[in-house]
Amino acid sequence: MGITDPQPMIDGTPAVPLGSPGITTTPSPPSSSSSVINYLKSFIPANKGDLSNTLSFLTMLLGILLHSQSPSTPFLKYLLSFGLFSFAGGITNWLAVKMLFDRIPFLYGSGVIPRQFVEIRETVKNTILKTFFDEEYLETYVNERAKGMLGELNLGGRIKEGLEKPEFDERLVKKMTEMSEKPEGMLIQTMAQMFGGVPLLVPVIKPLIVGFADEFAGSLTDNFDISEFVSIPKIRKEIDTLMTEKLLLLTPEKVKGLMEEVIREHLSWLIIWGNVFGGLLGIVSQLMGYGA
Numbered sequence: 001m002g003i004t005d006p007q008p009m010i011d012g013t014p015a016v017p018l019g020s021p022g023i024t025t026t027p028s029p030p031s032s033s034s035s036v037i038n039y040l041k042s043f044i045p046a047n048k049g050d051l052s053n054t055l056s057f058l059t060m061l062l063g064i065l066l067h068s069q070s071p072s073t074p075f076l077k078y079l080l081s082f083g084l085f086s087f088a089g090g091i092t093n094w095l096a097v098k099m100l101f102d103r104i105p106f107l108y109g110s111g112v113i114p115r116q117f118v119e120i121r122e123t124v125k126n127t128i129l130k131t132f133f134d135e136e137y138l139e140t141y142v143n144e145r146a147k148g149m150l151g152e153l154n155l156g157g158r159i160k161e162g163l164e165k166p167e168f169d170e171r172l173v174k175k176m177t178e179m180s181e182k183p184e185g186m187l188i189q190t191m192a193q194m195f196g197g198v199p200l201l202v203p204v205i206k207p208l209i210v211g212f213a214d215e216f217a218g219s220l221t222d223n224f225d226i227s228e229f230v231s232i233p234k235i236r237k238e239i240d241t242l243m244t245e246k247l248l249l250l251t252p253e254k255v256k257g258l259m260e261e262v263i264r265e266h267l268s269w270l271i272i273w274g275n276v277f278g279g280l281l282g283i284v285s286q287l288m289g290y291g292a
Contacts, residue, residue: 049268059083081282089278
C-alpha cells in the first residue's frame with residue numbers, strides 16, 4: 001500500500017486544491033488581439049455624431065495642453081483654434097438635436113416633438129390622406145383593383161361550372177315550362193312541340209347559354225364600376241376615421257420614438273458638419289488674427 005503525501009493544512013483546516021469543485025477562480029484577462037480590439041471598441045461611441053464630438057473634444061484638449069507648453073508655436077495655435085471651434089460647433093448642433101426630442105430644464109423651446117405630438121399626429125394623418133387617399137386616385141385605384149380581382153375570380157369558368165350542373169337543367173326546364181304557358185312564350189311552346197317537349201329542348205339551348213358565359217363575364221369585368229356600388233367619399237371617410245382612432249393611441253413617447261427611428265440617425269450628420277465647419281472657422285479666425 002503506497003504512502004500519499006499529507007494534504008496541506010491552513011490554520012488547521014485542509015486546503016482545497018485549486019480547481020476543486022466549489023472553488024471559483026478569477027479568469028485572466030483576454031490576451032488575444034480580437035479581445036483587445038473588442039475591449040477598445042467598448043470605449044468608442046456607437047453614434048457617429050458622438051464620435052465626431054469626442055474627436056473634436058480630444059483635439060481641443062490636445063491643443064490646450066500643447067499650446068500651454070509652447071504658446072509661440074504657430075501650428076499649435078491653429079490646432080487649438082481648430083479643436084475649440086470644432087467642438088463648439090459640434091456640441092451646439094448636438095444640443096439642438098437633443099432639444100428636438102427631449103425637454104431640457106431652463107431651455108425654452110426644448111422638447112419640440114413631445115410637446116407638439118398632437119399636431120404631429122394630425123399632420124401625419126392629413127399628409128397620408130392627402131398624398132395616398134385623395135378621392136380621384138382612390139376611385140381609380142379601387143376600380144382597377146376591383147377589375148383585377150374579378151379577373152382573378154375567373155367568372156367565366158365559375159358561370160360555366162354552375163351552368164353545367166344537373167340542378168341548372170332542372171331549373172331551366174321549370175322556367176321554360178312556365179314561360180311556354182304565357183302568351184309571350186308561344187315560340188318556346190312551338191319549339192318544344194317540335195323537339196318532343198321542354199325537357200328535350202333544354203339540351204339544344206343549353207350549349208348556347210354555356211358558350212355565352214365567357215363573353216358575359218368579360219363584358220361584366222370590362223364595364224364594372226365599383227363606384228356605382230360603393231361610395232368613394234365614404235371609403236375615404238372610413239380611412240380617416242380608422243387613422244384618427246389609431247393615432248389616438250400614439251402617446252408622446254411613441255411619437256418621439258417614431259421620429260427618432262426616422263431622423264435621429266441622420267441628424268448625426270448635423271453634428272459632424274458642425275465639427276467640420278466649426279474647425280474651418282477656427283482656422284480662418286486664426287488666419288485673420290483673432291486667435292490666441
